[in-house]
Amino acid sequence: MATPQQTQAGASILIHHQVRxxxxxxxESWLADIIQAAAEFTGHQGVSxxxxxxxxxxxxxxxxxxxxxxxxxWLTSDIRKQLIEDVAPLLQLPENVRISTGIxxxxxxxxxxxxxxxxxxxxxxxxxxxxxxxxxxPPVLQLAFNAWPLLGYWGIRxxxxxxxxxxxxxxxIMPRLVSLLAGWLFKR
Numbered sequence: 001m002a003t004p005q006q007t008q009a010g011a012s013i014l015i016h017h018q019v020r021x022x023x024x025x026x027x028e029s030w031l032a033d034i035i036q037a038a039a040e041f042t043g044h045q046g047v048s049x050x051x052x053x054x055x056x057x058x059x060x061x062x063x064x065x066x067x068x069x070x071x072x073x074w075l076t077s078d079i080r081k082q083l084i085e086d087v088a089p090l091l092q093l094p095e096n097v098r099i100s101t102g103i104x105x106x107x108x109x110x111x112x113x114x115x116x117x118x119x120x121x122x123x124x125x126x127x128x129x130x131x132x133x134x135x136x137x138p139p140v141l142q143l144a145f146n147a148w149p150l151l152g153y154w155g156i157r158x159x160x161x162x163x164x165x166x167x168x169x170x171x172x173i174m175p176r177l178v179s180l181l182a183g184w185l186f187k188r
Contacts, residue, residue, distance in 0.1 A: 010045070010171070011071040012062045016096040019057040023090035030090065031059070034083045038063055041077070043070025048175040050182050057092070062100075062175065071099050121185055129173055133165045 019027045035047050043066035050060040065071040074080060075097065084095065138161050145152035151160060178185060 010064065010066055010101070011068040012064050012100045013071050013075060014098050014100050015059075015061040015063070017059045017061070017087075018092040019052075019059060020090055020092050021057055024057065027059070027087065027090045030083070030087050031061075034080070034087075037079050037083060038074055041065075041070065041074045043067055044074070045171060046175065048179045050179060053183070064171070064175065068099060068101055075099075125177065125181065125185070126174075129169055129177065130165070133168060133173075134161075137161055137165050137168075 017027070031049070038044055038047065045064040045066055047064070048062045052058045063071070063074070065074065088094075141157075141161055141164070145157055151157065
């Protein structure tokens with residue numbers, strides 16, 4: 001049973017599918033259908049997909065929800081159960097699913113024999129993103145701080161800046177960047 005803290009924290013459903021080589025096109029069509037179905041559920045915040053490299057059939061999918069309870073509602077829904085039954089003949093192995101409430105999944109494909117990229121790639125990408133955001137976000141927020149002087153106090157200003165930067169990193173930038181740069185990040 002989920003604790004109150006777990007229910008409030010965002011959660012990602014991490015899914016691994018090993019698709020039959022002759023079923024890739026059908027799987028891609030099914031994938032579009034299940035993404036649309038998930039998007040209609042309360043708390044849905046987006047999907048990141050690591051598609052297989054040429055000659056492979058492994059899909060790693062992260063479906064983000066605003067809480068663990070929302071993620072579990074989607075996982076146990078009738079529509080998802082039906083869609084999983086529909087896709088079963090296209091898969092070489094049964095799907096592997098887990099819920100992650102942390103940010104580790106940015107750099108870790110589900111069930112990959114290589115658990116994560118080398119640390120320097122993680123460091124480089126994270127440093128680049130944080131550096132860029134710490135340059136851009138505070139000057140934009142300065143307009144709000146000028147308009148509402150209470151927000152401009154030292155501790156409050158820093159908390160607001162940090163919260164916005166971390167939110168952008170966790171929910172928007174890193175999931176997309178990791179998906180976009182997967183070929184480089186996971187290459188040894």
